[in-house]
Amino acid sequence: MSETTDIAIEYRDVTKAYGEKTVLSHFDLRVQKGEFLTIVGSSGCGKTTALKMVNRLIEPTSGDVLVGGRNVRDVDAIELRRSIGYAIQGSVLFPHMTVEENVSYVPNLLNRRDRARTERAVSKWMDIVGLPQDMLDRYPAELSGGQQQRVGIARALAASPDTLLMDEPFGAVDEITRGQLQTEIARIHRECGITIMFVTHDIGEALRLGTRVLVLDAGRIQQYGTPQEILARPATEFVERLVARQRHACDLSDERLCACEHSGAARAEAALLAQGADKGE
Incomplete structure (x- = not known):
């Protein structure tokens, strides 16, 4: 398989400015399929x-963003959003809809004539996020x-998207509850292999959940690497300051961090080993 087909999301020389204020500057990044990227x-x-x-x-001021190899500028915005899961802080559920109606909202738009398929999707994702089926008739x-955050x-996942965007969801x-939700989203990523930007x-x-961690400051990338790399070898003074407290809070040495079950580095290493086993290496 070529390198390009393994890329889920790509930013090419992206800049975003609001008047004289530049928020992102010449931003370049490739996110591999199946990555759990924390930002x-x-x-x-x-x-x-x-x-x-x-x-x-x-929309970027300049540069391009590609999803699945397609420039998002060339894709209808509504179509694009229906194909990408999006979860934000506080869940923002529709208050006048039941849990079932909330979860089935996007699948109903995509599968208007296949009610059974939508019901299967709702049931599947309720199980995956750890919610009982008898909760379907409740309101937010x-x-x-x-529970609201799980819903x-x-x-966000009910339409089985390839990519899930999460903005300060917990x-x-x-x-x-935050710790429980972190455990749940790590398990969902492990079981479903979806690409997550968090x-x-x-x-x-960031260090607990990410298979890779992106550290930003003033619109520029400070470091992009595994949790172990971020902790063991901070690339800039900014990253050093950011991780100093976390390094002291962790009982494991930097060298042993990748073995920690709470670290994305451990999941990344396990995935690489599994890929090697599948290939007979």
Whole structure:
């Protein structure tokens, strides 16, 4: 398989400016299929801007964004958004719709004549995000914050997209629920192999979840690598400061981090080993 066909999302010399303020500057990045990319950096560094360019909620001032090898400028925006899962902080469910109606919203648009297919999709993703089927008739106001966030993730995944965009999705829940949701999204990624781009302000969350971590500051890439590389070999002073506290908080040495079950590096290494086994290497 060629290198190009393994690329899920690509940014080519992308710049985004609002008047005299440049949010992203000459941004180049390739995200491999099946990657769990976490994006972290200071407030206003361009991480959410980069994310929203993928589904055309924000258009670049210059440069190109490609999804599945197609320039997003050449794809109808509504069609594009229906093919990409999108989950944000607080889940933002439709309050007047039941859980079932929320989760089935996009599948119903795509499969108007195949109700059975939509019902199967809803049931499948409710199971995957860890919600009981008897919750389908409830309304968002009847759910806890963690349950609402799970429904939001199920809704984002219900059309079985190849890519899931997540913008600070766990920022509005308590720490215990946040930890549970982190475990759930890591499991979903492991089981489904979907490409995930996940924006967070929390370096600990970025290192725990990401198979690769992108560190941004002032619209420029500071480092792009595995969690182990970010911790063990910070590329700039900014990255060094960002990870200093996290390094002290981790009981494992930098060399052993990739063996940690909570680290994306461990999942990345396991995936590489599995690929090698499949090829008989």
